[in-house]
């Protein structure tokens with residue numbers, strides 16, 4: 446059974462340096478907790494940096510120890526999205542070139558996602574085309590909102606037009622909740638992985654669906670980590686309540702399909718950071734085994750327990766092989 450882990454975080458020194466400088470700004474977005482902890486001078490989580498910038502050292506050794514065939518690498522959140530448009534566009538280009546170099550150096554062990562700076566949608570569209578046609582990376586990644594705007598916003602249509610045309614899957618990874626919702630997430634560590642990441646990213650995804658984005662761009666393929674940010678659990682209720690939202694309540698536009706039909710057609714999910722068999726069994730049941738991929742979320746999650754989770758998953762061997770790597774090979778064009 447081929448093991449391809451699909452939400453494996455990296456960073457590169459130029460991005461680390463830019464985030465270290467950003468940590469000293471007066472940016473008051475909720476991501477600054479993480480940016481200062483990891484990238485700030487004397488940050489309490491500075492130790493994450495060498496684990497993020499390492500690709501062929503400890504990471505590859507642990508992959509070998511755990512029998513993991515490949516990591517699908519992606520630039521870790523918050524990516525280049527906190528920078529000004531010019532800086533973000535430049536840093537995306539640098540990160541993508543370094544990602545392509547890392548993949549080319551070890552093509553049987555690493556695949557990679559390119560990123561872009563939605564702050565400038567037209568230049569972001571050009572970078573999407575470069576990732577697809579020149580760098581030939583395996584897909585795209587972005588970290589939820591950009592400048593507190595979600596991807597239902599027509600401001601981003603030029604980017605989604607390019608993403609749909611590229612045929613690449615777009616991994617929408619979390620970041621801390623936007624200023625549209627962030628006040629409830631400033632306590633108890635709720636800004637990040639324990640809760641805020643999931644609410645931020647699922648809210649973005651649901652806004653995209655309810656806005657009609659997938660009627661406008663029907664070939665888009667979006668990937669959500671963390672067991673689909675819990676959206677699979679809510680599909681029945683979304684369909685039932687959308688019946689009202691499209692008429693009396695929220696004035697939502699009429700859609701060609703049900704919410705759950707968009708989720709099954711235009712989305713796939715990964716298991717990153719949710720190593721729970723009941724949640725996996727439910728997700729496979731409601732989405733189909735072809736729409737679920739295994740992930741670790743390294744270095745934020747350890748490798749060994751994630752391998753144990755997928756190896757002991759309660760499925761027939763052929764289904765388990767789809768989840769462990771077969772679906773990733775198809776969705777992310779991995780040979």
Ligand SMILES: COc1cc(C(=O)O)cc(C(=O)O)c1
Nearest residue numbers: 521522523637638718742745
């Ligand atoms: C970008 O920084 C991250 C931090 C953490 C954390 O547990 O602190 C988790 C993730 C993640 O789940 O992807 C990401």
Ligand SMILES: [Mn+2]
Nearest residue numbers: 452618717742
């Ligand atoms: Mn992650």
